[in-house]
Each structure stands twice: as C-alpha cells, then as structure tokens.
Amino acid sequence: xxxxxxxxxxxxxxxxxxxxAAVAKAQGAADGLALLDEVERAVAAAYQPFWAVRAHLLxxxxxxxxxxxxxxxxxxxxxxxxxxxxxxxxxx
Numbered sequence: 001x002x003x004x005x006x007x008x009x010x011x012x013x014x015x016x017x018x019x020x021a022a023v024a025k026a027q028g029a030a031d032g033l034a035l036l037d038e039v040e041r042a043v044a045a046a047y048q049p050f051w052a053v054r055a056h057l058l059x060x061x062x063x064x065x066x067x068x069x070x071x072x073x074x075x076x077x078x079x080x081x082x083x084x085x086x087x088x089x090x091x092x
Contacts, residue, residue: 059090
C-alpha cells in the first residue's frame with residue numbers, strides 16, 4: 001500500500017493519520033483505529049486531523065462515548081468554521 005511506503009520514508013504524523021484512514025477504508029475501521037492507537041497521544045494532542053479520523057473510526061466500530069470525546073477534541077482544535085460545522089454534524 002502506498003501509505004506503508006510513505007510512512008516508512010517519512011513517518012510524519014500526517015502520513016500516519018492518512019495511512020490509518022486509507023487502511024480503514026480498505027480493510028475496516030478497526031484496522032485503521034489500531035494504527036491510530038500506535039500514535040503517542042502527546043504527539044497528536046494538538047493535531048486536529050488525528051482526532052477527526054479517530055472520532056470517525058470510533059463511531060464506525062460502535063464506541064460512541066469515545067467517539068463523542070474525540071469529536072469534541074477535533075471540534076475544539078478546528079480553526080475553519082466549515083470544518084467545525086461538519087464535525088458538529090458528524091458528532092450528532
């Protein structure tokens with residue numbers, strides 16, 4: 001998979017989040033979530049895309065309470081009003 005190579009060459013937080021999203025799409029939310037679980041929370045603390053993807057995947061695997069917390073974190077970190085509105089709608 002492309003993202004496996006990208007993460008090997010440039011293991012940035014953005015690449016790792018993109019890899020988790022791609023894996024979730026191809027193999028299922030649980031597999032993508034497992035990749036996000038490998039990321040240290042301190043590294044991802046202020047990275048909004050991490051929390052948005054995590055929230056989406058938690059919701060997909062039925063972990064609603066954890067998804068709501070992750071959505072709240074992503075919403076709090078969102079700078080763009082349209083992004084914030086999108087996340088609020090997804091949170092429900």
